[in-house]
Amino acid sequence: MINHRGPEFAALIRRATARLKEFFQTQNDVLILTASGSGAMEAAVVNTLSPGQRVLAVSVGAFGDRFAQIAQAFGAQVVKLDFPWGQAADPAAVAEALSQGPGFAAVLLTHNETSTGVTNDLEALSRVVHEAGGDALLIVDAISSLGAIDLPVDRWGCDVVIAGSQKGWMVPPGLAMVSVGPRAWQAAAQAKMPRFYWDFAAAKRYLERGQTPATPAVSLFFALDKALELMAEEGLENIIARHRRIGEYTRAGLKALGFTLFAQGSHASNTVTAVRVPEGMDGAKLRRALREEYGVVVAGGQGLFTDKIFRIGHLGFVSEADIDGVLEALGRFWRA
Numbered sequence: 352m353i354n355h356r357g358p359e360f361a362a363l364i365r366r367a368t369a370r371l372k373e374f375f376q377t378q379n380d381v382l383i384l385t386a387s388g389s390g391a392m393e394a395a396v397v398n399t400l401s402p403g404q405r406v407l408a409v410s411v412g413a414f415g416d417r418f419a420q421i422a423q424a425f426g427a428q429v430v431k432l433d434f435p436w437g438q439a440a441d442p443a444a445v446a447e448a449l450s451q452g453p454g455f456a457a458v459l460l461t462h463n464e465t466s467t468g469v470t471n472d473l474e475a476l477s478r479v480v481h482e483a484g485g486d487a488l489l490i491v492d493a494i495s496s497l498g499a500i501d502l503p504v505d506r507w508g509c510d511v512v513i514a515g516s517q518k519g520w521m522v523p524p525g526l527a528m529v530s531v532g533p534r535a536w537q538a539a540a541q542a543k544m545p546r547f548y549w550d551f552a553a554a555k556r557y558l559e560r561g562q563t564p565a566t567p568a569v570s571l572f573f574a575l576d577k578a579l580e581l582m583a584e585e586g587l588e589n590i591i592a593r594h595r596r597i598g599e600y601t602r603a604g605l606k607a608l609g610f611t612l613f614a615q616g617s618h619a620s621n622t623v624t625a626v627r628v629p630e631g632m633d634g635a636k637l638r639r640a641l642r643e644e645y646g647v648v649v650a651g652g653q654g655l656f657t658d659k660i661f662r663i664g665h666l667g668f669v670s671e672a673d674i675d676g677v678l679e680a681l682g683r684f685w686r687a
């Protein structure tokens with residue numbers, strides 16, 4: 352390890368931050384937190400809100416629910432807008448919810464819902480939030496989309512956007528990256544929710560010196576630095592195109608095998624595909640057989656869908672050949 356208060360680390364965090372801004376497509380500040388994605392979700396809430404403030408939490412699955420729970424835990428007055436799992440958020444319904452009653456301080460949105468394999472139309476949703484939401488901040492969980500699915504943070508006016516190292520970035524778990532825009536900084540100056548480790552203002556102050564307030568996960572910064580170098584070589588447009596290609600390839604392969612996809616077709620995610628467990632097949636048995644007999648690890652569903660769907664991740668360091676391996680194993684399991 353290196354001294355995290357020395358010149359080597361300062362160069363590293365500056366280089367990583369500059370590259371992250373390119374991938375976030377933003378001029379906003381980008382902070383790197385030593386945390387899992389959920390830590391950064393909590394940070395987004397406690398830095399921008401005060402207890403008692405009204406927040407609209409739009410949920411299309413387990414991670415949308417988590418965002419609402421975090422805001423609730425810190426005393427926000429959360430109005431929840433739920434859509435059926437497998438469906439995307441409907442911008443018209445979000446506009447309708449925003450027009451009800453006194454103003455909202457923030458809208459919590461999930462860009463790509465990993466529990467269901469749905470990508471929300473964030474461009475349309477952000478337009479609705481800016482038109483119907485008054486001064487509401489737009490806070491986006493982009494943990495399983497940023498770095499893989501297009502998300503122009505500035506063009507879509509997203510005030511806070513959260514990413515996680517273990518998703519599209521090809522880095523082990525443990526770092527979260529957050530962009531913080533001018534309106535979010537204004538809110539932060541007034542926000543009364545308690546915070547210490549998560550304080551964005553402290554992170555920004557330390558970043559100016561090339562440091563973090565507490566000891567960062569230095570080894571993960573090395574990994575992030577290398578991953579960003581690879582990503583810069585490939586280029587954002589190519590990365591997005593590769594994920595689109597692999598998403599389509601995965602969906603086509605599954606359909607050809609006879610599987611039914613879980614997500615609404617028009618909003619199928621290019622980073623994770625959720626598949627219905629066919630009638631008469633045991634979801635837990637399918638996952639175990641794939642793992643033990645074929646060396647293929649797929650995830651089950653979450654909550655009520657644990658054994659009703661399974662999920663294939665195809666983000667970050669992934670190619671068609673990996674998907675071929677999964678499809679081959681699934682085909683053999685089904686025929687066996």
Ligand SMILES: *Cc1c(COP(=O)(O)O)cnc(C)c1O
Pocket residue numbers: 387388389390414461463464465492493494495515518524
């Ligand atoms: C993975 C994920 C999270 C949670 O991140 P952790 O790193 O597990 O805390 C939150 N939201 C989405 C959309 C995710 O994919």
